[in-house]
Amino acid sequence: MIILYSFLAVAVLGGLFGIGLAVAAKALAVEKDDRILAVEAALPGANCGGCGYAGCAAYAEAIVKEDADITLCAPGGAAVARAIAEIMGISVEVSDQKMVAMVHCRGNRDTCTYKFDYNGIRDCNALYALYGGDKTCSFGCLGLGSCMKVCPVDAIDYDSRGNVVVDRDVCISCGKCVDVCPTGVMKMVPYSADYIVACHSIDKGALVRKYCTVGCIGCKMCEKKSPEGGFTVEDFLARIDYDARGSRDEAAAACPPKCILRVSSLKPDLVPVTALQEENEEA
Amino acid sequence: MSYLAIILTFVFVSNFILTQFLGLCPFIGVSRNVDSAVGMGFAVIFVMSIASLVTWFVYHYILVPLHIEFLQTITFILVIASLVQLVELVIQKISPPLYKALGIYLPLITTNCAVLGIALIAVRSGYNALESFVAGFSAGLGFLLAIFMMSTLREKLDTEWVPKPFRGVPVAFITAGLMALAFMAFDKALLQNLLGPM
Structure with missing residues (x-):
């Protein structure tokens, strides 16, 4: 009996909180610029922090919102910089030297x-x-x-x-x-x-x-x-x-x-x- | 125990940071500047007071009637984790700069032992619902007090000359230790002198 009660109690509580959070997430959703997602997808996703931002997501946001330099991603190199330039609609000059x-x-x-x-x-x-x-x-x-x-x-x-x-x-x-x-x-x-x-x-x-x-x-x-x-x-x-x-x-x-x-x-x-x-x- | 005694206990006498040494991670991590420290403090106050209230109801209306009190840790963590997620959503919505400043420490409130600590302590001390809420609120207040003082000190320290091996986190630890020593002045005897025997 105890096992059943334990299982039910935790399952019901978890379910309730989950639904509550799902509703809250919908109600409090923060609208994200599509370009941020596109830039983030273009980045390598290694989250190395070499660009000086907390990770690839933070860098993508900085590029779109704060006009950060798009050539900072060293792991991605020239290819990534060109991809980002295309998304942002700006031109870029990069060397291919790694x-x-x-x-x-x-x-x-x-x-x-x-x-x-x-x-x-x-x-x-x-x-x-x-x-x-x-x-x-x-x-x-x-x-x-x-x-x-x-x-x-x-x-x-x-x-x-x-x-x-x-x-x-x-x-x-x-x-x-x-x-x-x-x-x-x-x-x-x-x-x-x-x-x-x-x-x-x-x-x-x-x-x-x-x-x-x-x-x-x-x-x-x-x-x-x-x-x-x-x-x-x-x-x-x-x-x-x-x-x-x-x-x-x-x-x-x-x-x-x-x-x-x-x-x-x-x-x-x-x-x-x-x-x-x-x-x-x-x- | 009167509400005043609960408040004084958790803000000063058994301050979570400085006398019980719980929740030190954000205390060191987010105390670099006053703004984010205060933001963190309020987030913790919110999570702690709501968590101790909700866990009180979960404990007394679910766990005790079903005789499954041994599940308190896991269910309390469930409550806290959900609350922290909620706080994160709210902060992201109303204050993106604060969300950015708190960074990883915000989700880390989930695993902050201070929050679980107050929930467990409130249950163990046999408080009623309102007392639990007040205990959670004042424990959060104590956290805010500690992290606020720490951040003002650290901002001052930034402009001071510090010997090279002590720069950064080491001197912050020493500062925290000295603050904890100062908080030893608040003890049970002081509380009894103020409020009479309990």
């Missing part, structure tokens, strides 16, 4: 020196609040994986040496990792980029050499070896202008600290437990 995030640092326990041992919470921003991180270099990757936590598509992981790397084929260019990274070592590069300068330090070469074996020392070797490669050294750090179409192989081969890396060699390790994670568990 951008992906890359960690511009290869410093780890083997390659660079540390100021102190950190045993706090596993969060890069928490670590950065303490004297700019535990590495002697204050520009590099802190390696605690705050970017991995915010990445909506799990494109970021450690490789076998404990470095943080982005899988460019998975990356949807939302830019969340770039925003969360306290040192700014996570930077966007074109998907088509063949090489990156895997260093972010603007310290002088002699100083970099003291604390890191794979840091850019600003020697300008790349500028000389691959003059067509778009290399420029500024503030003791080499940067690549990806619009330059020349070969960059010579520079990469000649780079003394070997910090000009082929992008296709940068892949997260598929083995889930990496050396660094084991170390974390021990700590």
Whole structure:
């Protein structure tokens, strides 16, 4: 009997409340612009937040109601921007180039020196609040994986040496990792980029050499070896202008600290437990 | 217990946020500016007072006669969830900016333990219908008081220099802790001095 009563009581209450809500929803319906729904349907629906709005629905509303920029959806890229332009009846100029995030640092326990041992919470921003991180270099990757936590598509992981790397084929260019990274070592590069300068330090070469074996020392070797490669050294750090179409192989081969890396060699390790994670568990 | 005693109890002596530590999620999440904090406070007042009234009727006219009091948690959640949906519809209709400011915290009132808490406490204390309603209302009032004070403090904190590791949520937690300490001044003894023995 109790079972029957329980079932009936909850079913009847649920039914009543359901009907009540259905009536209320009809009576209090908010009219939505058809274009908002159309724009929302055109967006990828990943709700990554890379556009700066709370999700795809919020962005769609902002486009229709507040004339938000329609090119903000990085995952959707040019195709989505054109689709939205068609819905909104405006013209748009977009490039088809997809951008992906890359960690511009290869410093780890083997390659660079540390100021102190950190045993706090596993969060890069928490670590950065303490004297700019535990590495002697204050520009590099802190390696605690705050970017991995915010990445909506799990494109970021450690490789076998404990470095943080982005899988460019998975990356949807939302830019969340770039925003969360306290040192700014996570930077966007074109998907088509063949090489990156895997260093972010603007310290002088002699100083970099003291604390890191794979840091850019600003020697300008790349500028000389691959003059067509778009290399420029500024503030003791080499940067690549990806619009330059020349070969960059010579520079990469000649780079003394070997910090000009082929992008296709940068892949997260598929083995889930990496050396660094084991170390974390021990700590 | 007089109505005044119920009101004083739930607003000050057992304030849901600052002495019972229930419903902390919106307390931290929506207290960044005064406007949305007050909006949230009123939404909670509405949900809490109506929820404790409705759950009183559900308990005494459905659960007790059928001897299925053990279902109180699930039926109360049902009541609260429906009420929150209703509040959400109403707010979306009459005040879209407030709806936007409250964001995810509005549906989260559903799982806010303060709302379920007041419903269960009201039933357990053996209140009558009106007393339940007053208890729910004053618990909501206590929530409004706490979140309003918190939001004014946090707005002030925004312009103050705060040591780097404490910026943002950490200093908000410390502020909340200090407020809770201050609320320890309101205790049962104070209530008895004010209103005589109960």
